[in-house]
Amino acid sequence: MEREADVVVIGGGIAGAAILSELTKYQLKSILVEKEPDIASGTTKANSAILHAGFDAHEGTMKAKMNVEGNRIYHERKEELDLDIEWTGSFVAATNDEEMDTIRELLERGNKNGVPGLAIWSGDKLRAQEPNLSQDIKGALWAPSAGVCWPFGLAIAFAENAVMNGAEILRECKVEGFEKKGNAITAVKTDKGTIQTKYVVNAAGIHADEISALAGDTSFTIHPRKGEYVLFDKAARKDMVNGVIFPTPSKTSKGILVCTTTHGNTFVGPNAQDQDDKEDTSVTVQGMNEILQSAKKLLPNLPMGAAITEFAGLRAVSSTGDFILGKSETVSNLLQAAGIQSPGLTSSPAIAAYLAGILVQETGAKKNEHYQKGRPVRHTFHTLSNEKRKQLVKENNRYGRIICRCETVTEAEIVDAIHRPCGARTVDGVKRRTRAGMGRCQGGFCGPRVTQILARELDIPVTEVRKEMRESYMFYNKDKTSGGKA
Numbered sequence: 001m002e003r004e005a006d007v008v009v010i011g012g013g014i015a016g017a018a019i020l021s022e023l024t025k026y027q028l029k030s031i032l033v034e035k036e037p038d039i040a041s042g043t044t045k046a047n048s049a050i051l052h053a054g055f056d057a058h059e060g061t062m063k064a065k066m067n068v069e070g071n072r073i074y075h076e077r078k079e080e081l082d083l084d085i086e087w088t089g090s091f092v093a094a095t096n097d098e099e100m101d102t103i104r105e106l107l108e109r110g111n112k113n114g115v116p117g118l119a120i121w122s123g124d125k126l127r128a129q130e131p132n133l134s135q136d137i138k139g140a141l142w143a144p145s146a147g148v149c150w151p152f153g154l155a156i157a158f159a160e161n162a163v164m165n166g167a168e169i170l171r172e173c174k175v176e177g178f179e180k181k182g183n184a185i186t187a188v189k190t191d192k193g194t195i196q197t198k199y200v201v202n203a204a205g206i207h208a209d210e211i212s213a214l215a216g217d218t219s220f221t222i223h224p225r226k227g228e229y230v231l232f233d234k235a236a237r238k239d240m241v242n243g244v245i246f247p248t249p250s251k252t253s254k255g256i257l258v259c260t261t262t263h264g265n266t267f268v269g270p271n272a273q274d275q276d277d278k279e280d281t282s283v284t285v286q287g288m289n290e291i292l293q294s295a296k297k298l299l300p301n302l303p304m305g306a307a308i309t310e311f312a313g314l315r316a317v318s319s320t321g322d323f324i325l326g327k328s329e330t331v332s333n334l335l336q337a338a339g340i341q342s343p344g345l346t347s348s349p350a351i352a353a354y355l356a357g358i359l360v361q362e363t364g365a366k367k368n369e370h371y372q373k374g375r376p377v378r379h380t381f382h383t384l385s386n387e388k389r390k391q392l393v394k395e396n397n398r399y400g401r402i403i404c405r406c407e408t409v410t411e412a413e414i415v416d417a418i419h420r421p422c423g424a425r426t427v428d429g430v431k432r433r434t435r436a437g438m439g440r441c442q443g444g445f446c447g448p449r450v451t452q453i454l455a456r457e458l459d460i461p462v463t464e465v466r467k468e469m470r471e472s473y474m475f476y477n478k479d480k481t482s483g484g485k486a
């Protein structure tokens with residue numbers, strides 16, 4: 001593969017996808033490369049999914065600026081991009097006088113950062129809205145601009161918009177090095193060939209320090225900090241919460257929260273464990289006990305029997321303590337979007353606008369007059385009226401075949417997810433676009449059917465279908481390096 005681009009974006013998480021979409025607003029030939037079979041396979045797939053209001057980060061930091069602006073952009077673009085976001089607002093709960101002082105500090109910081117509508121509520125006012133919360137809560141900081149989102153869905157929406165507007169996304173394409181002339185990159189070397197390019201944006205998440213070092217910039221390091229979660233069934237919602245409840249934060253973390261999801265589940269987590277391994281997202285008994293004990297301080301009657309799964313994500317903690325954004329000081333045409341730990345999900349549209357602004361200034365690129373807003377229409381069958389359902393089934397009888405019974409996902413939605421711009425290539429890719437496999441049985445029933453549909457639609461043998469990562473074959477296949485030994 002030999003390709004040419006104006007800009008190569010490395011990494012298909014929320015940051016890379018948002019940047020790619022933003023670049024298509026200009027006359028720049030942009031290519032995103034992602035090492036895994038699908039985008040949103042890194043930290044973007046496992047986090048608290050909160051669109052933070054912006055009172056945590058200190059005034060003047062990139063985190064503070066990007067958070068507040070990112071939150072504003074999501075409010076502006078939710079309808080246009082058909083984003084799965086619920087503007088629930090968020091609370092930080094305080095259980096003693098010292099914590100009440102902390103939430104007053106957060107209120108002041110948030111006001112300085114430009115967060116709209118912050119207010120302190122009494123414990124009773126909070127419990128009137130969230131009756132299952134502890135009687136020990138004395139007061140809370142209310143942030144009405146916060147919300148919850150479907151995190152991979154956001155990245156997928158940006159990617160679909162980018163592809164629709166002419167950008168290219170190369171998956172299973174791992175960056176392995178660079179060709180350089182002096183202090184400038186001339187080409188990106190991948191395991192699928194070389195891409196000649198004028199600029200490179202490094203949005204490689206937890207691996208951003210390695211990519212930067214490969215290009216010759218060793219000015220920062222990234223270390224992983226794991227956060228584990230327990231997810232609860234929708235049926236337990238009445239015993240849980242309707243929105244986002246943080247405890248008062250510590251120095252290293254926003255603390256173990258209790259939170260709703262956009263689709264009616266609830267979760268508790270995350271803890272914060274520093275580690276060396278950048279791939280280890282295993283969950284542990286100690287971690288689970290830690291988060292459950294902590295969550296019970298907010299929600300004493302946590303319905304333990306309703307837990308359906310656990311998961312963990314890795315924060316990309318930078319040596320600078322802030323997001324690392326903008327031009328590298330040592331490599332003239334390298335832009336960094338590194339150290340994007342929380343609130344990175346919230347900040348990504350603002351990070352995208354900031355970096356695109358630099359690139360436009362550098363290149364003098366003109367506006368793309370043909371830029372189209374939005375993305376192709378999706379039909380989420382279970383949310384539609386019976387009349388609309390009947391009409392869809394009449395047009396396409398695959399809407400009449402339910403594949404995922406827990407989440408009521410139809411065959412037509414799965415086929416659409418596969419054939420959309422930057423469509424699903426794996427079982428988890430289908431899950432992250434349609435929710436098939438997200439329910440109580442966690443894919444036990446629909447997994448084999450989804451595998452069959454992927455094989456049929458992609459015209460590959462079922463033994464070639466993967467769960468998520470490059471070698472994660474669904475079935476034993478002696479010709480492959482994993483999936484079983486011959």
Ligand SMILES: Cc1cc2nc3c(=O)[nH]c(=O)nc-3n(C[C@H](O)[C@H](O)[C@H](O)COP(=O)(O)OP(=O)(O)OC[C@H]3O[C@@H](n4cnc5c(N)ncnc54)[C@H](O)[C@@H]3O)c2cc1C
Nearest residue numbers: 011013015035042043044048050175205227343344345346
């Ligand atoms: C526990 C936890 C809770 C969080 N909660 C929140 C929250 O509630 N709200 C919020 O706003 N933020 C939150 N965050 C932060 C947010 O999830 C991250 O900031 C965001 O997902 C980072 O996105 P990214 O695109 O920078 O990285 P990633 O999503 O990790 O994407 C980087 C991509 O680069 C690819 N890549 C790496 N190396 C290469 C290579 N050599 N070649 C090609 N591709 C490569 C990877 O495969 C990956 O897909 C949380 C994070 C964690 C871990």
